[in-house]
Amino acid sequence: MSSPRNNSSDRRRPGTVSIRDVAQRAGVSIATVSRTVNRIPTVNPELAERVWKAIEEVGYLPNTQARALVSGRSHMLGLIVSEITNPFFPELIQEFESLAVAQGYEVLIGSTNYDPVRTESLLRRLLQRNVDGVAIMTFGIEEDLVQKLVEREFPLVFVDAGPDLPNIQVLKVDYAEGIRQGVQHLAALGHRNIAFISGPLSQRSPNARREAFLKSMAELGLRVPPEHLVEGNHTMESGIVAMEKLIALETLPTAVMCSNDMTAIGALHALYRTTHKVPEDISVVGFDDIHLAQFMLPPLTTVQMSCKDLASAAVESLRACIEADQSKSQRKEWPIPTRLVVRQSTAFPRGSLPARVATASGRQSA
Amino acid sequence: MSSPRNNSSDRRRPGTVSIRDVAQRAGVSIATVSRTVNRIPTVNPELAERVWKAIEEVGYLPNTQARALVSGRSHMLGLIVSEITNPFFPELIQEFESLAVAQGYEVLIGSTNYDPVRTESLLRRLLQRNVDGVAIMTFGIEEDLVQKLVEREFPLVFVDAGPDLPNIQVLKVDYAEGIRQGVQHLAALGHRNIAFISGPLSQRSPNARREAFLKSMAELGLRVPPEHLVEGNHTMESGIVAMEKLIALETLPTAVMCSNDMTAIGALHALYRTTHKVPEDISVVGFDDIHLAQFMLPPLTTVQMSCKDLASAAVESLRACIEADQSKSQRKEWPIPTRLVVRQSTAFPRGSLPARVATASGRQSA
DNA sequence: AGCAGAAAGGGAAACGCTTTCTATAATCCC
DNA sequence: GGGATTATAGAAAGCGTTTCCCTTTCTGCT
Numbered sequence A, B: 001m002s003s004p005r006n007n008s009s010d011r012r013r014p015g016t017v018s019i020r021d022v023a024q025r026a027g028v029s030i031a032t033v034s035r036t037v038n039r040i041p042t043v044n045p046e047l048a049e050r051v052w053k054a055i056e057e058v059g060y061l062p063n064t065q066a067r068a069l070v071s072g073r074s075h076m077l078g079l080i081v082s083e084i085t086n087p088f089f090p091e092l093i094q095e096f097e098s099l100a101v102a103q104g105y106e107v108l109i110g111s112t113n114y115d116p117v118r119t120e121s122l123l124r125r126l127l128q129r130n131v132d133g134v135a136i137m138t139f140g141i142e143e144d145l146v147q148k149l150v151e152r153e154f155p156l157v158f159v160d161a162g163p164d165l166p167n168i169q170v171l172k173v174d175y176a177e178g179i180r181q182g183v184q185h186l187a188a189l190g191h192r193n194i195a196f197i198s199g200p201l202s203q204r205s206p207n208a209r210r211e212a213f214l215k216s217m218a219e220l221g222l223r224v225p226p227e228h229l230v231e232g233n234h235t236m237e238s239g240i241v242a243m244e245k246l247i248a249l250e251t252l253p254t255a256v257m258c259s260n261d262m263t264a265i266g267a268l269h270a271l272y273r274t275t276h277k278v279p280e281d282i283s284v285v286g287f288d289d290i291h292l293a294q295f296m297l298p299p300l301t302t303v304q305m306s307c308k309d310l311a312s313a314a315v316e317s318l319r320a321c322i323e324a325d326q327s328k329s330q331r332k333e334w335p336i337p338t339r340l341v342v343r344q345s346t347a348f349p350r351g352s353l354p355a356r357v358a359t360a361s362g363r364q365s366a
Numbered sequence C: 001a002g003c004a005g006a007a008a009g010g011g012a013a014a015c016g017c018t019t020t021c022t023a024t025a026a027t028c029c030c
Numbered sequence D: 001g002g003g004a005t006t007a008t009a010g011a012a013a014g015c016g017t018t019t020c021c022c023t024t025t026c027t028g029c030t
Helices: A019-026 A030-037 A045-058 A064-071 A088-102 A116-128 A143-149 A175-189 A204-219 A236-247 A261-273 A291-295 A307-323 B019-026 B030-037 B045-058 B064-071 B088-102 B116-128 B143-149 B175-189 B204-219 B236-247 B261-273 B291-295 B307-323
Strands: A076-081 A106-111 A133-137 A156-159 A168-173 A194-198 A229-231 A255-258 A283-288 A301-305 A333-336 A338-341 B076-081 B106-111 B133-137 B156-159 B168-173 B194-198 B229-231 B255-258 B283-288 B301-305 B333-336 B338-341
Touching: A019 A030, A019 A045, A030 A045, A064 B064, A076 A088, A076 A116, A088 A106, A088 A133, A088 A307, A088 B088, A088 B106, A106 A116, A106 B088, A106 B106, A116 A143, A133 A307, A156 A307, A168 A307, A175 A194, A175 A204, A175 A255, A175 A283, A175 A301, A175 A338, A194 A204, A194 A236, A194 A261, A229 A236, A236 A255, A236 A261, A236 B291, A255 A261, A261 A283, A261 A291, A261 B291, A291 B236, A291 B261, A301 A307, A307 A333, B019 B030, B019 B045, B030 B045, B076 B088, B076 B116, B088 B106, B088 B133, B088 B307, B106 B116, B116 B143, B133 B307, B156 B307, B168 B307, B175 B194, B175 B204, B175 B255, B175 B283, B175 B301, B175 B338, B194 B204, B194 B236, B194 B261, B229 B236, B236 B255, B236 B261, B255 B261, B261 B283, B261 B291, B301 B307, B307 B333
Parallel strands: A076 A106, A076 A133, A133 A156, A156 A168, A168 A333, A194 A229, A194 A255, A255 A283, A283 A301, B076 B106, B076 B133, B133 B156, B156 B168, B168 B333, B194 B229, B194 B255, B255 B283, B283 B301
Antiparallel strands: A301 A338, B301 B338
């Protein structure tokens, strides 16, 4: 009882039981307990059983910090998003988290709110917490900032583009395909005047979306006057403002594509408030396919970018990177497909054939 | 160089620098470095400066795991919410996180999705990660489950009600006040037939909201027939379904209160699809005042429960609990006020004075 | 001058675990 | 049956910190 290191001692939080308590209870050494817990095959099955029983009895939970300290792996992943209040991201977080947990990782979440200062301190905090890897799913980030912080080989996954360092993976979203489908869908309905409300052009991904739009239009020989390209910031409010700008033009475009769904929802609101009817007066297409999109009035036609795909590629690439046995896993790119989901916010432009014939407007009672 | 423990040694992740590297560089012992970092006043200012310089030069970041191991504090807080995809919760998470970070805590987030199994494993994971405290902001949880897991004195904060254990704090949301304001607002407009769409009644908080509604109605001598009380589950989908049930009744109530905003938004959709006009045909009141509420069509009248209040009470109570020097901080209750925010989804019932006179319907162009 | 007490830095233990190394007992082969 | 091999368990060395305790050097007082 006077051993210098007796178990269940001094000032630990009451109820905390350590590996020593289990060892004592089972009458084995702590090494054996550790091996049992980690299912190392060299431990005698009978002994193992005794250990498990002891674990059960004393209610032992291995201390993750201690584990992390000795193994060098924290089994935590960082997840950085742009804005947690944009509904796209909670959906992404949910997927990411459940995949990560299934692989035995915990997730530390951070939202940059588009603020470089916040972003930097966020990343620093994550590094200090010894996360095993970070997914930066912000659709645009100051790269030098990252580069500065992560000179060491550190598992990192970006969306669209990242610095060219070892261990850095990139999820390449195929904006071109989904957006082309959207443009072609509108063109097929007869639209010629299609406007685009972009995200913040200081960032990479919003730019890529806009480029994809312009390219798709060019392919069809459709001109896009500069006043039909308005910049927003991916929030609903900015969608409202942007749409109001378009409404103020002499000639309203007959269709609008938006860089994300929240923008499209804002656009819908602006149109509704000014008694423009969607899709009769103007068609609207979003991007992301968030859950809310199908519940809009009318249900929103949008380009789907599956968070499932995004999340699973992110988790998978990080895991591969982390668990790779020093075999330098080459920087790898993971393609993320996109595709158009046609709902009821798009129809023939006014003046062509009656819209109702071709697409349900969704405004009648069921 | 052949010392058994030379710095920047073997298989640590390249770039990782420990307290020893700093000590060597500054020509002091690791104890001094530690004291410097922790700003213990007994270290000579000149020496401290040398140490800080060395820290800067080698790029030292203290290892949080090691710190946690020895100090017994992980400086992490758990935050459990019902459903991260319900927009109320990201708003709450954001507030909670920024307050926690300001206090030097990191946040581990979990979403139960109303699944007791998930909840249990979630809580277990958090305990295993040695979080210093957990905020269970789920508006309803199986209490025995918690009781079982948290027999030890462990800082925990609940919404509405929790088991009566030491170190357990409760945020008492004053549903009565906000809901009474809502009911009285409707009654003052002339409504007599007011329906209520509740949340899942298996949980505590939805129940409290419903009770508050019934009580407020009773105070005014207003009867609530059973068919005007319909149960949902706080999702938009359930709001749609619930509203459809009300619409199918022989006589539509003239107003509906909802247990949360997502339900109200669902109700709005159901009404819109069946060509009922809000607020002319029927008034709708929500609860929570999520960001989206003001962007509904019409902007939603709702009872505000400030996430700021909720988050700051949660963080503050946990912090107090954690940092209390064993002085048994009595179980404390923290009141959270609620209040009605009148927007444009409520008006005189049809048949009374013209609604437009008294309340802007918000449907005209600005 | 001599000593008490303070100031300040270093040595080393401890936190709870993993893992290597070593010791013992059991098994094998000729 | 004896030496060599193979299973299996324990001892102990860390992992990177904090902190207790001790030593050394001063300062001040009689």
